[in-house]
Amino acid sequence: MRADPVQRAIDEDLVRVLYAQNPIAFFTHWFAIAVLVSIYWVDMPYPHLFAACFGFYAVANFAALGLWLCRRRWPNAMTARNWIRLHAVRGVLLYSAPGLAIWFAFHSRQADLPVLHTVMLVTLAAGVFMSNGFDLLNFSTGIIFVLLPAIVLLFGSHNFDRTILAIVLAFFFCAINVYAISYRKLFQRVVQARVDQQQLAESLAEQKHVAEEASLAKTRFFAAASHDLRQPLHAIGLLAASLNDVAVTQAQHGKTAAHIVHNVEALNQLFNQVLDLARLESGVTQVIRLHFRLDELFERVGSQYRPQAAAKGLALRIAPTTMVVHDDPVLLERVLSNLLSNAVRYTEEGAIWVGLRRGGRRDGGYIEVRDSGIGIPAVEQERIFEEFYQVANPQRDARQGHGLGLPTVRRLVELLGGELRLRSAPGRGSVFRFPVRVGDPGGIVTSLSDTVVTGPSAQGRRVLCIDDDPSILEGLTRLLGRWGCIVRGARDETLALQALSEGFVPDAVLCDFQLANHRTGAQALTAVREALRRSGHEGAVMLLITGDMASGELATLAAQGIPVLHKPVTPARLRRTLEILWQQAERDGAAGNLATASCPLPASR
Template identity: 80%
Template sequence: MRVDPFQREIDEDLVRVLYAQDPIAFFSHWFSIAVLVAIYWPDIPSPRLFVACFGFYAAANCGGLALWICHRRYPRLVSPRGWIYLHAVRGMLLYSAPGFAVWFAFQSPHPDLPLLHTVMLVTLAAGVFMSNGFDLLNFSTAIPFLLFPSIVLHFGTHTFDRTILAIVLAFFVCAINVYALSYRKLFQRVVQARVDQQYLAESLAAQKRVAEEASLAKTRFFAAASHDLRQPLHAIGLLAASLNDPLNDPLHDPAATPVQHAKTAEHIVYNVEALNQLFNQVLDLARLESGVTQVIRLHFRLSELFERIGSQYRPQAAAKGLALRIAPTGVIVHDDPVLLERVLSNLVSNAVRYTEEGAIWVGFRRAGRSSGGFIEVRDSGIGIPLDEHQRIFEEFYQVANPQRDARQGHGLGLPTVRRLVTMLGGELQLRSAPGRGSVFRFPVQGGDAGGIVASLNEGVAGGPSAQGRRVLCIDDEPSILEGLASLLARWGCVVRGARDEADALAALGDGFVPDAVLCDYQLANHRTGAQALSAVRAMLARAGHEGVVTLLITGDMASAELAALALQGIPVLHKPVTPARLRRTLDMLWQQADLDKGRAVAARGLSVGDGGFDSADGSPSGDHRPPRMSF
């Protein structure tokens, strides 16, 4: 049985205090034995019984000492509560001997012996209160055996003075019980204060360690990031300077041919791409750490995602002589296709980079699960030693790249993958050994074919979803507003621009009813896009236009309001937003809104016709609505 942590702290303190006083109690009881024997020695009643009683008293006292020695040498032999129980048994045996020995006083011809023996018992009871009063078990097993026989015998004499003495003893027992109760409460408060102080100290120490580790990790992160950022910048500066150097002009140096200039320009482009890739990876990690990256779960065919990964990485694999095998599957999953694609892209990219011969396999396995399963990425690459399995998930750490060659990546892919898989509610698993390749595996949720609203491989432009849609764009930057209007118009949308919240409400007042509202997060006059969207939605709701798609676009990475919006399920896109991502997001939102609207109309039609209920639990027939999308 599990013990409450606070109760265990109390038990441990009780054990320390109880056993700390046992050596003194040992000598006190030997003194008590000597005094009682001396009192009865001139005229011992029932000698055999007397010897047995006081022999038992002496043996119990020695047994108490043996228990103290055992606890001192083997403190972990039993639990703290066990030591308390043993101490209570020791007290019951030890104090029953002098308690029942008062019978000899009533058998003695000397009338003063009952009073003297009773005084000795009260003295021992006071010692019990001082040493055992803070523990109910030890106190309640000692006092009754010590005083109750005397109370009963004094009452049994039926004399006035002995009856008064019995009443006084009974009152004494009640009084020390009341004081012992207060004693126990005080003891518990003291222990509580100590435990609270100890927990506070441990918590502060743990927080200090976390802060120190975070500071060290931050230092390592910036040191590595600084190196990887400076390298391409340094190369770009040198290459650009070489192009601008008049000595490299063909008029001054015939050796500087246009081919050399083109090669230099190519190197510059390569370094710019490397710099852009690193910058985007760092931004991705920052978004994940800030908690504003949203999970948009959709029902889709996993084969479509595999097809996108295959078309992207087959040329790279073929260039190295590798085979990229995608296992066919008809599974429907319910997950975020964008985040899953980022996970697979990083894993397959790593597999291609660190595999020199053989093949790379991507597929889906049920692994005994009735719904959903696992996506696996296998390679026949260099493998990862067991002691490196955790380190590869550290930022900027690479097993086979001690020289930090940027052409082999920057060591941010796997940390991003682990965070993304965790965000999706799974755990990234790794099996790998040097020379035997690697297997990365993570779970995905099962989906419903009836909930599919779009194909992942639909084209970006010219699709039917955007044609004729009315879009209200809110942004205080004229160039961005113009760019959005031009892009959306090419997709066939009817666009209305607004510089701020007031312009947007004015457009609605003019009768412009949008199918979507795109809004920047930071607007003029200290207003935010969240406030503008709230005002627009409220005005549309009052006019009876609900279910309008809203989308917030921001360049902020960490904001309490953005994190709150993400938790509320409000879609947010982070700049820079590519046209493909904007179009895909709008198409998914529009198709989901249309599907919800159609099902709502169908449900109302069923309720008007025949009630629309045919199931045993009264649920609407035919309504297999997928869960609402969580952004």
């Protein structure tokens, strides 16, 4: 990969160097023509052949100048490599005439002509080295035609003096080739260093630009978040203050209380959306894939938005499908919920369609959400994925959302390994599309429509809870006890290990991440798992619960597939997580693999 830009840079520099010498070479070759003609003028063997040879030399010199002019006039007419090849052809034509012309010296009555001609050829060879030594092709073609004919004829003359001259010329030929190799290597190193420096400068400039864009995006994010968080807080403060007014009637109190509740709900919704984005950015959101029926997911999401759509007179159509997919149902549900929420919000009449299209894919298909809403102009279609940006809400009315749904959707789809695509036009609605992969019907372990508050899954299960907060530990103990679980609480890792040593063998271990004495839940779970392994009990599921989203260790745990729930965790979400973990454990039947088992986690992950 790295050699391509370096080679291109070398070729471009070679073209500049090779053609830069051509005007000087034009006059140099005319001087060579004049010198050679003058030394042969007294005794010119084969005059017609001699005239043809040097006439060809002159024409080749003019052709070389014409090539230089073409290169100046049309530099982009061909690639750098082709300009180099054409220059090599020019060298063959230009240097063959003086090189082969030494044949005339061996047919002249002047005994010193071979030596004089050889001196001229050595001078031309030095010029070849200086102007063409950077490039193997141009140097080889030039130096061979200049020196090789003279070496062959001098060796073939069977004259001692000329044989010595031939040996010296052959040594010069070899030496100049060796020096040219070093010359080319030096040139390549210089060009490569320049390219490396240029790439480094471009990389630094790009990183600087990315950092500046990230800083600006962060500033815009916090400015918009601060505005949208302050608005309901400000309204709640003013409304709460009005409740102390004794002159206000009971009906007005009720109306004020309703407004307070509405603003609290808006504040809670925004807070949860910001937390969702923070989890995605921090890398702690896990992709835990499960085989499940797609129509069950469609029905779950559709049942949430049918009342809202019906209230606006919209038809919410869900296309039936029998496809089983292998994906994270919780993250997919969040994607569909956000897309349907937007579709209902920005569609005033017509219908909304949700369904699966195979799109020619054998290993899956594409989920599409279509609406007949206001549509999105082409110039806005990239900006709608920016946090807090809304096309149709310039007044930033919180009742129309906060502009966090689509950024969350895009990040979730990318986290699932797909790409979110949008097709839209003003007044013609929008189509959002993303891929899903086909699953195995035999791998289905639970129905997405199963209830989570009933059933025997939790009855009689032994659960070990580790948390250094007494109130949370008490709350978990009472909650799990109401589900029929046998619960043992521990405030730290030591007490948890003590419970195990006393014979308490858990079916599940729930552990907070931040524990006392600078210990973490990951360390505690490792110690508990090792103690269970030593006692021959490796069937307990491990579940980490945390309010932390910035820890690098959490990201590592998520990458390893260890289930992590982020606070606040509702009882229903905790119950469903535990039940599916237990069902998956029973299905796999492989002790010790539960921490990395594929299972869906609650929507607050």
